[in-house]
Every structure is written in structure tokens, then in C-alpha cells.
Amino acid sequence: MTVTSVHDPSHREALWELEDAFERGDLISVFGRCTVSYEGRAASDLGAGDRLLVLKPDGAALVHTDEGRQPVNWQPPGSEHRAAVREGRLRVVSTRTSPAETLTVRFSDVHQLSAMAVTGGRDLTLHGSEEDLRTRILERPELVEPGFEPRETERPSSAGPMDVFGVDADGTPVIVELKRRRVGPDAVGQLARYVRALREELGAEGGGGGSDAGDSEESDSRDSDSDADGGGAPTVRGVLVAPSVTDRAAERLADRGFDHVALDPTPEE
Amino acid sequence: MTVTSVHDPSHREALWELEDAFERGDLISVFGRCTVSYEGRAASDLGAGDRLLVLKPDGAALVHTDEGRQPVNWQPPGSEHRAAVREGRLRVVSTRTSPAETLTVRFSDVHQLSAMAVTGGRDLTLHGSEEDLRTRILERPELVEPGFEPRETERPSSAGPMDVFGVDADGTPVIVELKRRRVGPDAVGQLARYVRALREELGAEGGGGGSDAGDSEESDSRDSDSDADGGGAPTVRGVLVAPSVTDRAAERLADRGFDHVALDPTPEE
DNA sequence: TATTCTATCTCGATG
DNA sequence: CATCGAGGTAGAATA
Structure with a gap:
């Protein structure tokens, strides 16, 4: 027995x-x-x-x-x-x-x-995770917005790997941050760091700007005001994909000129 | 039975x-x-x-x-x-x-x-928590540094309540952030938000500076360079109390001019 | 090994 | 009810 x-x-x-x-x-x-x-x-x-x-x-x-x-x-x-x-x-x-x-x-x-004595059955299959959300977006990019084209996942940057990187209908670079559930302001901060890192990277490549892009993750108001569409800095869009956002997070998204796309990790039942 | x-x-x-x-x-x-x-x-x-x-x-x-x-x-x-x-x-x-x-x-x-059928014994006594660390510091402020005087715990600010607020031997305001274990860069960011919030608060009170102190938690390099001891902004010190810090966190602490005090939540055995 | 990030986190406090 | 932060967080992925 x-x-x-x-x-x-x-x-x-x-x-x-x-x-x-x-x-x-x-x-x-x-x-x-x-x-x-x-x-x-x-x-x-x-x-x-x-x-x-x-x-x-x-x-x-x-x-x-x-x-x-x-x-x-x-x-x-x-x-x-x-x-x-x-x-x-x-x-x-x-x-x-x-x-x-x-x-x-x-x-x-x-x-x-x-x-x-325990045998077998250790293979849990979990659905509805952040990876499911990424898969879903790669299969149907139009869920983010019409004309969106994913180019890379886990694209590296000085602020760490981005969830999804691509371009919109105008060819503008878009950074997509994925969250499987309702998010607070911290997620907006994370997205902001990626956007800033990419702006520095593209700026350095195209023209004058950011030196070696090291540590200062939390400074954001360096080239202030003209955040949304290009003054000195190259245009990079930020999109937060999550089922919903808190009020604070929504305020911050608006401040930064980022977009929110309401999307669940699993198709609606 | x-x-x-x-x-x-x-x-x-x-x-x-x-x-x-x-x-x-x-x-x-x-x-x-x-x-x-x-x-x-x-x-x-x-x-x-x-x-x-x-x-x-x-x-x-x-x-x-x-x-x-x-x-x-x-x-x-x-x-x-x-x-x-x-x-x-x-x-x-x-x-x-x-x-x-x-x-x-x-x-x-x-x-x-x-x-x-379960009866009794639901009263767990846990030692070595963050609260123990706070208690320890309030009882022996010199563990933070000689001359440190705690004034308030959970002092409210626009960035949330600070763990311990006090003044140092020179009467300079000090914000103490407590962590019961080794910390990464996130804790430095948290401390930075408190410091910035208090600088704005004191600045608004004393002279010209910061308006309503709302949301922009992540901008820090506004009055750059002269961070450590007063240029335009009022002087506020930040101290991180934790058993140890990661390399990244140490760099950030140095950047901000903050101090680290190595301290365990429980007295060494 | 050490660090970082996610989680069906859990849990408590607080507005 | 939502939000925020701590936890002996656990656990996975990564450098």
C-alpha cells in the first residue's frame, strides 16, 4: 500500500x-x-x-x-x-x-x-500569465493598436529588457510594457525608464545626446516639457498594456504622454 | 476524540x-x-x-x-x-x-x-521584523549616528509616511528609511522620494520653491550638482538603515549623497 | 552564487 | 471597496 x-x-x-x-x-x-x-x-x-x-x-x-x-x-x-x-x-x-x-x-x-509515497503529476499548466499576454499580442498586434508591428521581445536597453518593442503605423518606435493585472504607478515608472533609455540610445546614434547611459534611472525631467512629440529628443512612444490602471497610474501616464491599452491576458470568455 | x-x-x-x-x-x-x-x-x-x-x-x-x-x-x-x-x-x-x-x-x-478539531495557540511572537528595528533605533538613536535625535515615526509626506524622521547633531533634518534585510536600488528610490518631498515642503514653507508637491516622484535632478549641502533647496539628509546593500544600491546612495548605516533588526547574538 | 523580477503572491493597515 | 507596503515573502530567470 x-x-x-x-x-x-x-x-x-x-x-x-x-x-x-x-x-x-x-x-x-x-x-x-x-x-x-x-x-x-x-x-x-x-x-x-x-x-x-x-x-x-x-x-x-x-x-x-x-x-x-x-x-x-x-x-x-x-x-x-x-x-x-x-x-x-x-x-x-x-x-x-x-x-x-x-x-x-x-x-x-x-x-x-x-x-x-508520491508519484507523478507535477506538470502544472498555468494560463493567463504575462507570457500568455505577450503571445496574444504577438499573434494579434492590432490589439495594441491598428498598424502596430512588433519587432522584438525582451529587447535589451540600459534600463533592462523591454517586454515588446515595435513600430506604429507611422514608423515611430513603440515600447510596450505588459502587465497581467491592474497596475499602479510603479509600472508607469518602469515604462518611463525604458522610454528614456531608448531616447538616449537613439539620440546618441542620431546626433548629440546621452553619454554612456548608466545608472540614473529615476531622472526624467532633463529635457522637460516637449516630451510627447519630439523637440530635441527622438520620438519614442510608451504603451502600457494591462487590464486596468489605478487613478495615480492614469495621471502619470497622461503626464508622460503614454498610452494605456486595456487588455486581459486571456481572451474574454 | x-x-x-x-x-x-x-x-x-x-x-x-x-x-x-x-x-x-x-x-x-x-x-x-x-x-x-x-x-x-x-x-x-x-x-x-x-x-x-x-x-x-x-x-x-x-x-x-x-x-x-x-x-x-x-x-x-x-x-x-x-x-x-x-x-x-x-x-x-x-x-x-x-x-x-x-x-x-x-x-x-x-x-x-x-x-x-483545532484549539488554541494562535499567538505567534515574531522577532526581528522591521518594527523591531524601529524600536531598537528609537531606544538607541546613536546607532544611527552620534547626536541623532528621532522626532517622529511614520511622519506623513506627499510621498507617503517616512519610517523615522529626526534631526542630526547640527539640527539638520534627517529621514531614516528602515529595511530589515539587504536592499537593492528600489529602497534608495523610496528614500529619494521622501527626501525630495520634504525638500519641497520645507522650501515652500521657507522661501520660493516647489508648488503643490504632487505626482512626479521620479524626477530628482532638478537642482542638480549641489545636492549634498544646500544650494537652492533646503538641506535634508537621507539615511538608509539596513544590514547591507547591493552594489547598485551603494552607487545610488553615493550619487544622492545619502548615508548607509549597517544595522540588523536584532542585536548581534 | 548573487541579483532582479514576478506572483492566482498573502496579509495587514488605512482611507 | 481600493490602495499601499511588508514579508523569515517563494520561485524563476539571469548574469
Whole structure:
């Protein structure tokens, strides 16, 4: 049988089952009353209570209470689990290095322990991610605007890689920033850095402007005012593609002369 | 007994136990072979495999494989769990609204089902958080620098509340930004926004300068060059308190004339 | 290994 | 309800 399970075991019985399960590489769940302490990147203590301890063969450990999506305490994958009986009580310790951290679970009662050998089915297919959005736009560029032609994805710049780079119907360079969900002002800032970087790049190429284009990501009002269509700086358009934007983000988009295209990562159902 | 547990139940038996456990408000764990599908903020499908399903009385649902700290699929607290047998198979569905999302787990085999009534011990005490760092600095301001006097925490500004605001030995205003761990350039940007906001505020108060101090968070090189000690703008110092900074962040700190104080949230052991 | 960015982030505070 | 920021964020991609 793929599952072993003991109900109200003694602490010693629980220890035997745990060690066997570690040996087999099982996925383990333990119900019991316990205290939990953690020390590592931070430190925490949790008093006695009924909880669910999950131990995975990859080294992950999770302590769950009856509330919340997050475990109340945990240990990341790559940790090592050990179990022992001390003073007649089951104790499970999970440790890892870099950073050094330790999770200790001390049981006063073990109510139920189960272990299962896990096989197969690790291939999750997720739809509706930012990559889906990129795919969708490359297949149907007119969703951005009529006449838009994608030229490159992940085009490098001094401000990092742009999501999509292309030209509009007039041949003007367009930088498209993709977000799979509603965005705040930070996304506009990101787009602004790309636009500024490309303006400097094209300016340097065509005429006088920006030197080696290094670090100053946050200065934007150097060649102020004539942002939208070319004074001294070359024209580069910025388009933010996202399902929606916050009010602040909309203000900033308007300030910068950028456009927003409302688009979901998945076709409307 | 606080725990009920069935080994290799029929799908109908599993359903009965589940419904009883829902009724009692138990914390539930189910081992079994299943497929999982999610639809809501995104969409995903997961083929057949052995997994652990955790159902919480607060509505949270977690599907764990043998790897990773994160569940492969989940539903947040506030969802509603329902169970049924369809075509002879146990099916668990967890739904919530706003946003509308649904998690469906279809079992081909149920290996083990346990349910426990959970009591007590929800009071986690965590040490080493950003708040600990703030407390530590307020108690020992000299850790920032000799002569530093904290005046306010969470002082409001047009760029949001500052972590700690005070004055240095010369009476110069100092903005302190706290981070509990190693920081990148983003934290410097955050600090820069506070400093700029306060300069505008003080400038408007004292003399001519900045108008209504609204949105343009990312322009910084307006009164360039004489940043560090007063040209036209009033002098405001920025100090970043964190255990360490990345190279990029260090460059930016130097550019802005800001200081870095290396400090952990907890006293060295 | 270290850094950067995304996430069905989660979670809490706040307007 | 939306927004904002912290997190022992986790996890992936990248240099």
C-alpha cells in the first residue's frame, strides 16, 4: 500500500513511522498538539496548540493552524528533517544552511500521522500569465493598436529588457510594457525608464545626446516639457498594456504622454 | 476524540467524513490521487497524481505535492468548501467571490482522510521584523549616528509616511528609511522620494520653491550638482538603515549623497 | 552564487 | 471597496 497511517500513536511509534517515512521519501502529515520555535532569518515562538505539520521529501516543512493560506511556521525546500524522542516527547527539527535556520516542533500529543509515497503529476499548466499576454499580442498586434508591428521581445536597453518593442503605423518606435493585472504607478515608472533609455540610445546614434547611459534611472525631467512629440529628443512612444490602471497610474501616464491599452491576458470568455 | 481518521475509504465514506468535518469546523487533510483545476485570477490544470489536500474551516484550501513550500494550487481563506460524489468519485470544490474563483479537486483514489478539531495557540511572537528595528533605533538613536535625535515615526509626506524622521547633531533634518534585510536600488528610490518631498515642503514653507508637491516622484535632478549641502533647496539628509546593500544600491546612495548605516533588526547574538 | 523580477503572491493597515 | 507596503515573502530567470 502506498499510504501508512497511525492513529493516536505513542511518541515512540510516531518516531518509528517518521523515520521509515523519511527513508522512503514520503510526503508526511502529522496532526498533534505542539509548540513551535524558529530561529534563522528572524526568530519566533508559538505556544501549545493543535496543528498540522507537513514534511516533504525535498526538505520543505510546513506548520499549519486552522486559519490562513500561509503556514504559521515553515522551513524551505532543501532543509533536512530529523526526528527524536526527548523526555518522552516527539520532537521534529528541520535545519538548513545559507542562511542558517532551524525549525523545531515539540509535540505533547500526536493524534494522527500519515505518510504517502508520491508519484507523478507535477506538470502544472498555468494560463493567463504575462507570457500568455505577450503571445496574444504577438499573434494579434492590432490589439495594441491598428498598424502596430512588433519587432522584438525582451529587447535589451540600459534600463533592462523591454517586454515588446515595435513600430506604429507611422514608423515611430513603440515600447510596450505588459502587465497581467491592474497596475499602479510603479509600472508607469518602469515604462518611463525604458522610454528614456531608448531616447538616449537613439539620440546618441542620431546626433548629440546621452553619454554612456548608466545608472540614473529615476531622472526624467532633463529635457522637460516637449516630451510627447519630439523637440530635441527622438520620438519614442510608451504603451502600457494591462487590464486596468489605478487613478495615480492614469495621471502619470497622461503626464508622460503614454498610452494605456486595456487588455486581459486571456481572451474574454 | 478530537481526531477522526479513515484509511482507504470508499468515495462515499470519504464524503460522509468530509461533510461531518465541515460541520464540526475541523482542520482536514486528505491524501489521494487526484486531478486539480483552478479558474479565477488565472487558470490552471494539473493532471493525475498523488497529493495532499488541506481544507481549513476558515475557507482556505491547499493542494500540496511532494515538492516546494508553496501549494501547487490553492484557494484563499473566505472560500466555501463543498464535497460531492460524481460518477462514483469524490469531488471537492472550493469557491469564493470577488474575485470569483474556483478550485476543483477530483479524486480517483482516496488513500487517507483525517480531520482534527483545532484549539488554541494562535499567538505567534515574531522577532526581528522591521518594527523591531524601529524600536531598537528609537531606544538607541546613536546607532544611527552620534547626536541623532528621532522626532517622529511614520511622519506623513506627499510621498507617503517616512519610517523615522529626526534631526542630526547640527539640527539638520534627517529621514531614516528602515529595511530589515539587504536592499537593492528600489529602497534608495523610496528614500529619494521622501527626501525630495520634504525638500519641497520645507522650501515652500521657507522661501520660493516647489508648488503643490504632487505626482512626479521620479524626477530628482532638478537642482542638480549641489545636492549634498544646500544650494537652492533646503538641506535634508537621507539615511538608509539596513544590514547591507547591493552594489547598485551603494552607487545610488553615493550619487544622492545619502548615508548607509549597517544595522540588523536584532542585536548581534 | 548573487541579483532582479514576478506572483492566482498573502496579509495587514488605512482611507 | 481600493490602495499601499511588508514579508523569515517563494520561485524563476539571469548574469
